[in-house]
Amino acid sequence: MGYGLGIFERQRFLRLLHGQLRNKEKIHLKxxxxxxxxxxxxxxxxxxxxxxxxxxxxxxxxxxxxxxxxxxxxxxxxxxxxxxxxSITAEYVSFFGTSKAIPGLKEGEGHTVFDLDHSSLLFVGSGHIPQWFFVTKLDKKYYGDEIPRFTREDMEKKALEYEDFQFCEGVTMSQLMSTTTQLSYVALEEANHEVWxxxxxxxxxxxxxKMTPNYGQGGNQAIEGAAVLTNCLRKMLDTGNGDVSLEKIEKTLLKYQRLRGKRAESFVKMSGIITRDEALATLKHTLRFLYFPLPSSEWMAGKSRTWLSKRSTLTGADFQTKMYSTAPVLDHLPIPPRLTAYKSWRTKPMKPEAAKPPRAQWVIPFL
Missing domain, CATH: 3.50.50.60 (FAD/NAD(P)-binding domain)
Incomplete structure (x- = not known):
């Protein structure tokens, strides 16, 4: 799609966004x-x-x-x-960490490891800085207010339990923990609310x-939501002659939910499936992961296996292209030339059904 790939810390990303704001006095912290x-x-x-x-x-x-x-x-x-x-549930918990540079790790590398009841991701950003996730299953599925909050002691106990776990050859949990610069340990809530x-x-x-992080779409879906809400509000103001009545606002906000609802729901479900596939949660998940993996797993591993579908045959790259090219854009801004060169990029106004990502349909009749 004409863009390169870069990996860096979230703080740096937020700093870049903040640096481009024209009216910083409108941001009130704390x-x-x-x-x-x-x-x-x-x-x-x-x-x-x-x-x-x-x-x-x-x-x-x-x-x-x-x-x-x-x-x-x-x-x-x-x-x-x-x-x-x-409606909020949690079945998994995750470490989110950034550590100091480790000899042998190269910028741009990505490593994924999958095992019974847990999985890990390790990305090496600029300056050889490793950013990593370690996802493991909780003792049960929790709901709402019963979802646990964890202490530093809980985190250290869990890290000690998996201190020899290797994120890639020669890089262990204990090594990453001993050099962390940022670290959190939180339950991975999942939710798709009906009333927005x-x-x-x-x-x-x-x-x-709210979706699990294995698919890497939580932040993307938030940004997409902001774009769609912006489009709806701009259209309301441009066509309403200054009308900001309650009736007008309610219709506009409901339109935003209609445009975003199906796509967001799809990503919540798909993220949950991938988390469980990569943790080999059940026989069904294990067989699908080993023999019929979702395109994201293929793509992250750099593989080119064909994804079996009743409707079409998609490679991992095809799936990713379709997923991103159906994303919303800001209607009042022109699409960059680097995107218009790609025929697959959506250039027509988005409709609720068209906004959904490709649908996964696996050919595994005995599951």
Whole structure:
């Protein structure tokens, strides 16, 4: 698609984005939302430090433990959001780490390891900095508020249990742990909420569709959501002659959910399948992983096996191209020339059904 591949730390990525903002004074740090009050013509957000903000719309991009989503559910009719209040689950837990450069690892390398009940990913970024994930299964499937939070002691105990685990030849868990510069140990929540918006509140990203990291799509889907919401809001303002009435806003926010819902749901499901395939969770997952892997596993391993489908035959590269070329774009900006050169890139307005990624249909009749 005309773009090269680069790997670097999330902090650096955020720094690059922040550096391009024209009005940095609009960014207010260290704000903790406490309450959202629904007014007739506006929303009032109150923060823990006593500050408050008023606007026509509140957009919740505050992650899986979203306070904005919680406030939205409190304001909505109880029967509308009853299922969503208990829809978050967790069956796996993961280390997310960045360590110091390790001799022998080359920039741009990627290593994946799969074993019973756990898997790992190791990427080597610029400066030979390794960024790594270690996913392992929890003792059971947890729901909602019962999903555990882990202490430093819990993390160190788990790391000690797998200290000899090799992320690639010669690189062990204990070696990565001993040189970490950033490290977290968290449950991998999974969720796809049914209600994304109510009145003047709307959620996007992890706050409304949370997926496991093995497929590497959580951040991408959040960015896609921001693009679609931007398109919807711009169209509302451009065609509404300044109309920001509640009725107009509600229709616009519901349109955003319709455009994003199917695609987000597909990625949540696919990410969960890949996590379980790579952890050899059941006989079905093990057989599929060994003999009929999803294109992402082939692609990450640099393989070119054919993916068996009832409808078509796709290689891993074909699948990735289809997945990215069906992603939304900002309608008010021209598509870069490097993309228009690729015939597969979508250039027509997105419809809900067209927005879905390719569908996986495996030929394994005995499963």
């Amino acid at each position: 704000k903790r939302v406490m309450t959202i009050i629904d007014g007739q013509d506006s929303m009032l957000v109150k923060c823990a430090d006593g500050s408050s903000y008023t606007g026509h719309i509140v957009v919740g991009t505050d992650g899986i433990h979203s306070r904005v989503r919680t406030e939205m559910q409190c304001l909505a009719p109880p029967d509308l959001v009853l299922k969503d209040k208990t 918006t109510h009145r003047r509140i709307v959620c996007l990203g992890d706050s409304i569709h």
